[in-house]
Amino acid sequence: MLDGCVPWPESLAREYRARGYWNDETLGRWPTDPGRGERIALRTADRTLTYAQLDLAADRLAAGLRARGLAAGDRVVVQLPNVAEFVVLSCALFRMGALPVFALPAHRAAEIVHLVEVSGAVAYVCPDEVLGFDYRALATEVQGSTGTLRHILVAGDPGPYTALADVDAEPERLPAPDPQDVALFLLSGGTTGKPKLIPRTHADYAYQLRQSARLCGVGPDSTYLVALPAAHNFALACPGVLGTLRVGGTVALAATPSPEDCFPLLAGSRDAVTSLVPPLVPLWLEIGKRTSHDLSGLKLLQVGGSRLDPVTAARVAPELGCTLQQVYGLAEGLLNYTRLDDPAEVVVETQGRPLSPGDEIRIVDENGIDVAPGQPGELLARGPYTLRGYYRAAEGNRTRFTADGYFRTGDVVRLTPSGNLAVVGRLNDVINRGGEKVPAEEVEGHLLADPRIRMAAVIGLPDPYMGEQTCACVVPQDPADPPTLAEVHLALRARGLAAYKLPDRVEPFATLPLTGVGKVDKRSLTGLVLESLAVRPS
Ligand code: OOB
16 A cells, blocks of 8 residues: 555455455446446536546546656645546546545645645646636645645646646556555545545445445436535545446536536436535525426435534425435545435434444544443444545554544444434534534634734634534734734635635634643633623624
8 A cells, every 4th residue: 555554454454355345446447338438427517428538538638647747656636626627537547546635626725735745746736717716826826835746737728837638648558556555535624733635545435436326326327416526525425426427327517516506407317316515405495496497306415514403404305305315424434324215303313324334333432432322422433445544644643543443533423223323513623614624723823823813712603504603712912903804814815724714703802711731721712702792782
């Protein structure tokens, strides 16, 4: 396995192969069943690609990348929105054994520089401009402050860089990558500090997406509508883009998750599946009621990423006329799904149960002892598609894994009498803003770089729409002149922080409450903020 990764112990690897979880399948290829070539693989608002076209495009791009000096094992930071190029490029990289590091379109210089540095990426692939943001300027900034980037490839107008469309050569026969080696890197959302790199192997990811497609009933007649960013594990492989291509279905790419962009893409498909984060669900329900688009083809709505409230959950089936599936997953591996034939109360009230019979989970107290059934505790997970260590993170891995290889999720869950999991909360200092994860420590670091701020603590407050909102509690250098929300945003943006990590509110304090060991006492701080908001006229 790639240096800097932690392999599964050989005895377990043997068992996973023996039980058929792992096989020789590698990503970016699919069975060449007769007739598949002419089926539609990809659809966007203005373009379709058949399987034959996708195959050829991926082979030509892989050859073109190799002609420019990219090789198996090279890391490539991929930051593309939901466009056909995302899929073609991912398949090309998988086929040649180069390793995409999947960044989200919302990431900015702070995150991308970090990803390039940790991965040692030699290439960065971005769009030209999306929603008024110029990624080529970001590329310039990233290349200027990192040392390894040799290639900048742009989907669209390349400006001073190379157009992805010009990377092209006659297809060549390539050796298949080792199925047990790393195929891609996902980013951690649920951990503190900067995003960590999660190595996923061909065998483990192929198993996740095959098994997910089976569980979700996704087959050759299915359309998977990509509403969330394709680079996120949920939309990529649960079963998502890759799982749908594996079984010969159609992937429809929407520019944004808004009903305006998504509903037209649903028209005309009879067996459609999509995935959303909870804050989008009420919007889909509202617009769904009065849309002129035919939504009857939507058969399954997967919802996950953060807590879905049961009242909204109960509205999905009657109002959208489709099955609801709750998905509680992590980029690190373990996926929990409610099943398509579960009774309504399980689907509405729980976050499902593990995907694979090979998943091992434990729910433990602060001493690592299993709690009594039904009691809340931290979820630990180990299995055929759950990582054994973050990339190049020997130090952090010691605390994030147990001695016997369980990943500590940081999620507090309880087992319901029906044998499903209910997510109760989190142990780690991460704010879950409607599915987007905001690591408090990372934002605090950026706040403290502002000379006007002496102390900073970032906390989550309850929010009826997003589940949680981000509140920055700051002790200003000059108590008479605390920074405003707008000033804080300006400063954090200038430091290249993604917009979803900007605080929703800034609360000035004279001092912050501290715990016995001198850490900020976030529990009392949250209490103080909530109290003061309750008495303050809004
Ligand atoms: C998904 O993956 P990540 O890596 O962005 O975030 C994982 C964290 C979990 O540890 C948990 O804290 C939270 O997101 N979460 C949920 C949840 N699904 C994820 N919390 C409550 N209810 C849920 N249904 O978010 C992700 C990956 C694959 C599939 C679905 C979601």
